[in-house]
Amino acid sequence: MRIITVSNQKGGCGKTTTSINLAAALATNNRKVLLIDLDPQAHATNGLDIKANLSIYNVLSKITNKKCKLEEIIQNLGENFDIAPSNIVLSTLEQELSGEIGRESRLCDILKNFKNNYDYILIDCPPNLGILTINAIRAANEIIIPVEASRFSLEGVSQLTSIINLVAERLNHRVDFKILVANFDSRLQHSFIMLEKIKNDYKNKMFSNIIHVNVKLKEAQNAGLNILAYDKYCRGAKDYFSLSREIITQEDAPLAVQAPAPVEAIEKTLKKRMKEILKEELPKLNEIVLSLSAPDAKEVYIAGEFNNWKLDENSRMEQTNGCWTKRLNLNNGNYRYRFVIDGNWSEDPANPLTQLNTYGTLDSLLEVNKGDGSI
Ligand SMILES: Nc1ncnc2c1ncn2[C@@H]1O[C@H](COP(=O)(O)OP(=O)(O)O)[C@@H](O)[C@H]1O
Ligand SMILES: [Mg+2]
Known part of the structure; x- marks a missing residue:
């Protein structure tokens, strides 16, 4: 079972969109997927039109009088696709856990004892580096960091990677991360400049697929659907499907234990893709x-x-x-x-x-x- 956390403390960079649509694309590829919404704002839950009285809070909390098992809160969204929903009460967990021993590993412990046979668990994180995000990092084998090319901040990503390193050091749990360029607006020259910058900084730590801006992704979320159910021929659907294929090809050697792909190979793919996009959509610069x-x-x-x-x-x-x-x-x-x-x-x-x-x-x-x- 691969446990993938989608995290970046910046809001609006595409975490929830990626969690929902990557999960749906993996499910379409016949993989059994559970999406855990770990954001008290419950955007993934709402974006899939799920109403939840019982949420991941009732699984993680020890003081709630409605304590339940993970299995009990899971709702089905379609073939191979389940969700463990969130709700606003989850925001109180931070306080509840403060000072508790093992508070960073609460989710990890629950997943270790979880017997359902999912191929993938995806965890959608809140936009901060608090205890919920640390729990998600601790529970994961792999981390996807979506970054918006136009608003790329090196500082933001390096803060997150320091947390990942801290978890490795203090909790003896090493996870690998990969940057996903999301919300890429190929009409803006600035996006290409930033893509170059990201490439320079994170050469062998990037997905070769990128996610382009596509208004259908927003529409799908507003309609309470994943993108494949909303419009499977749009660019957003194609992008997330290609990303799922890229992730599936790593099944024999997932991120955490995989030898880094040769830098030249990634550079070559990226260069090829950039050339294609440039040819497609931009006049000669x-x-x-x-x-x-x-x-x-x-x-x-x-x-x-x-x-x-x-x-x-x-x-x-x-x-x-x-x-x-x-x-x-x-x-x-x-x-x-x-x-x-x-x-x-x-x-x-x-x-x-x-x-x-x-x-x-x-x-x-x-x-x-x-x-x-x-x-
Ligand atoms: N590739 C995209 N194209 C168009 N809109 C997008 C794209 N990715 C995300 N959005 C929209 O941007 C907003 C923020 O995205 P979201 O995934 O919720 O970010 P986060 O979870 O990081 O806060 C949402 O309204 C979403 O529909
Ligand atoms: Mg979100």
Whole structure:
């Protein structure tokens, strides 16, 4: 039995969507699946239109007067697909468990004694790193961390991986994790930049399938259905089905004990996929390098219409021997921009093309011409 926890302390990154639809896709592949909703907000339970008086709370709590076994709360959702629902009372468990010995292993102990023969148990976590999430990590053999490419935060993921390491150290339970790029919006150039970043940071720790933005996934959740039941031909259904196939191919060597796939193999798949998507949905991008000589500057950013004038890590320029550079991948078109040198906004001294802005100062103008990548 493979126990897979879906976790990320960030809300809205696709945990529940992944838990529901991956579970449904695995069930379609003839695997017997139990989805445990471990989020007091009960989004998975509600998203599958389940009403539950008895929930996972009644299984985990020792003080409830309606104590039950896991088997007693399980509801059937269709062939091969069951759920252990949640409800809001679960939010009181944190307090109940505080100070208890073995509180991190409560769910793990229950699953160890659980005799039903599921092929997969998927656990949908709440959006925090509290005791419920730790219980889910402790109970799992594998962890899926969905991240939204557009809102990818290295800090968020590294906090979660430190918890995973802590569980390994303190509770002597080693689990492996894999990043799942979810909610990928291939219309945004930013998504590709972030995908590259995720790839750089987590090369051999990523699923080769990614989940694209697909409004049908939201509609299915609102309709109380999984995506395969709602519209099995839509992109969301295809994405989750492909992910389930990828997970099934690891059945003989699940994540926890599997030797890491060769980095080159994953890179090759990702590159191939990115090329396909780019060909499918994006016009040809042009690589532009902008530079500025400012040997005395400590920090230089480039802000413009291509990055919504935002000053953040992505707009920071790199410095070598006093020369600051930034590589941009842009569609054909004209873009206004300015440099921000140690907090002072200025136009590009090397670019004669300028335009007056609403502040009465000059923006530099970048003209990206069709096809040939020139400016
Ligand atoms: N790939 C996707 N395409 C479109 N909408 C999505 C996608 N993934 C998630 N959503 C929507 O985004 C919202 C948050 O997703 P959810 O899975 O509930 O996140 P989490 O469980 O991490 O908080 C939900 O309304 C969901 O329907
Ligand atoms: Mg959720």
